[in-house]
Amino acid sequence: LDYGERLNCATALLDATIDRLGPDRPCLRSSDGAVWSYGDLRAQANRIAAVLVDDLGLVPGNRVLLRGYNEPWLVACWLGVLKAGGVAVTTMPLLRAGELATMGEMCRPAVALCDHRLTEALERAAIPGLTTVVFGSTGPDDLCARAAGKPAEFPDVDTAADDVALLAFTSGTTGRPKATMHFHRDVLAIADTFAAHVLRPEPDDVFTGSPPIGFTFGLGGLVVFPLRVGASVLLLERATPDVLADAVAEHAVTVLFTAPTAYKAILAGGHADKLAGVRRAVSAGEALPESVWRAVHEATGLKVIDGIGATEMLHIFIAAADDDIRPGSTGRAVPGYTAAVLDDEGRPVPDGTPGHLAVRGPTGCRYLGGDRQEIYVRHGWNVTGDTYVRDADGYFVYQARTDDMIVSAGYNIAGPEVEQALLGHPEVVDCAVVGAPDAERGMVVKAFVVLNPDRTRDVPAAELVDFVKQAIAPYKRPRVVEFVEELPRTSTGKLQRYRLR
Ligand code: 3UK
Known part of the structure; x- marks a missing residue:
């Protein structure tokens, strides 16, 4: 370019x-x-x-x-x-x-x-x-x-x-x-x-x-x-x-x-x-x-083009269209961009291993006045704050915002995966999953749940926990459930999990 x-x-x-x-x-x-x-x-x-x-x-x-x-x-x-x-x-x-x-x-x-x-x-x-x-x-x-x-x-x-x-x-x-x-x-x-x-x-x-x-x-x-x-x-x-x-x-x-x-x-x-x-x-x-x-x-019949973009990168840098799409993955690096998955020291991790999504290309992060620039630009890469896995074909699969990964008793649990499982329950209209401090496990999975206001019966927390256990590996189930009226979101509609934490 x-x-x-x-x-x-x-x-x-x-x-x-x-x-x-x-x-x-x-x-x-x-x-x-x-x-x-x-x-x-x-x-x-x-x-x-x-x-x-x-x-x-x-x-x-x-x-x-x-x-x-x-x-x-x-x-x-x-x-x-x-x-x-x-x-x-x-x-x-x-x-x-x-x-x-x-x-x-x-x-x-x-x-x-x-x-x-x-x-x-x-x-x-x-x-x-x-x-x-x-x-x-x-x-x-x-x-x-x-x-x-x-x-x-x-x-x-x-x-x-x-x-x-x-x-x-x-x-x-x-x-x-x-x-x-x-x-x-x-x-x-x-x-x-x-x-x-x-x-x-x-x-x-x-x-x-x-x-x-x-x-x-x-x-x-x-x-x-x-x-x-x-x-x-x-x-x-x-x-x-x-x-x-x-x-x-x-x-x-x-x-x-x-x-x-x-x-x-x-x-x-x-x-x-x-x-x-x-x-x-x-x-x-x-x-x-x-x-x-x-x-x-x-x-x-539409094949939706999923793409990850960021304000820091201006627009989308990983995506796929048409027959290149693999549902469940965001896609591959957009031509002109290079993407990788890195460990904490900035070294690429093997394919299949979760790590920090990193990208470089014609656009990139420049914070006004250099304000906390080092948070995003590290080891010569833009580090987006997302945990991803890359497969052997170069497809990138989203796990969670890195801050939303919950380490509980040694297990790595992606909050959004638990949220998807909860949303499968017919009476759950919205939810957010975060890590809550716990003396024994370090962190436990905690779910904030908004129930359907028009429900005709009681939905106890234990029923939701059981529901999650049927959908995904049982160790990912929430150990604490709190019912709320609504969840905090940004003006672009994203969950503000940090406020719940
Ligand atoms: C998340 C995604 C998984 C991810 C944006 C397209 O969202 C945009 O910019 P923001 O600065 O947020 C960036 C963060 O949002 N994200 C965005 N897209 C995806 N996660 N799959 C996706 N497809 O955490 C990223 O780091 O608000 C999106 C174009 C321009 C944008 N500014």
Whole structure:
């Protein structure tokens, strides 16, 4: 991947498609039927860049916080910031004032572009020195109104390929978020590795999905990948599984990005037939259980592409598609990346042995200010914090987050495996399994269980323990069960097991 020394990824994403396929190709669709062509998107991004530079005094390298739902203006803002030479700081709509304040303190943005419906938490965050411009309202100071007064052309800032384009925050499954830096070339690299070699989209594809654009899973899948090939994308503001399935059917979607829980919910909701037109379905964010892969395949014929990605790596680096898929494994290293399983000292372990997943390639972890960089980058590898096993064919099989491995009386137990077993019980709707300190065994397996609120009978803990013993090796059974109303999750839907520990 050689992008030369100078590269502005926003220029590259828009101009390449427009030069090849013309400005009139549909680019962004919203559920109300609005369609922005590639030409429309470029013009609006240019106008936003002009507002940033001429009216707000933005200079290259300044950081611009972006806060909005998945809709066309948010994409235009992202591209406008990059065209102006700024650094996009993407945030998720669900974040609250406290979280935004922490992020503001970490990266000190000069400007925020914020959906008019999401200003309250940002105001309460009171980020020092921040100028906020609202978009999507009808006011005269609104970004959309200001942009309307600017020319459709803008001379994109000539950034270096390794200037920072994006600051993305980790999702905080292990505590305080960290800001990761990604270069202009990294943005193209994710399209030219995972998308080009595994996803293989075409210009006529219609993308959609649930992850927010403020999460790099969504930014890649719903912005970078479609734009890189000249495809279009349906942007959904609140893509619950029902909304998602209906939209897929109604808008003839062919490429779908979502998480394992949504695939489960789409099946449970009886929506499988709505996926009939989908050609490529991607699952990431959490491990895709083999049972879910098989159920989706049976109901729809789709072979879901499981892929592991991380904010630190920007996007997916292990995956498989089509006949290369082995259900139950995440897949192989994406072309361009190398992956390995290491012991505590950074030496590769033999195939079949669990160890630390390590990866290197065109993208990689750079924490802002080097903040705790050594946690992720060790022995020349990005160490993701996941325990994996590699088989003799180079397929990687997920075990657990390394912190979620429970060593109990000398046994290594992967918490997620016990959770999958518990979820097989008809009255269990959600659960989380962690290690709890124990004088005799070092640790014991402890399960937090949410029972079906509509159950018609008592479900004693002993019944659940027995159920697990029938499904997996008995030593993995929970020795402590606690019933709870709900489980702590991040804004991207991941369990926060550390809070339960
Ligand atoms: C876990 C998976 C098993 C794993 C992400 C695609 O999830 C993303 O980024 P995050 O920073 O979390 C990273 C961690 O999530 N994980 C993600 N995908 C899988 N575990 N199988 C999977 N398929 O623990 C990883 O270390 O929130 C996913 C693209 C971009 C992303 N940022």
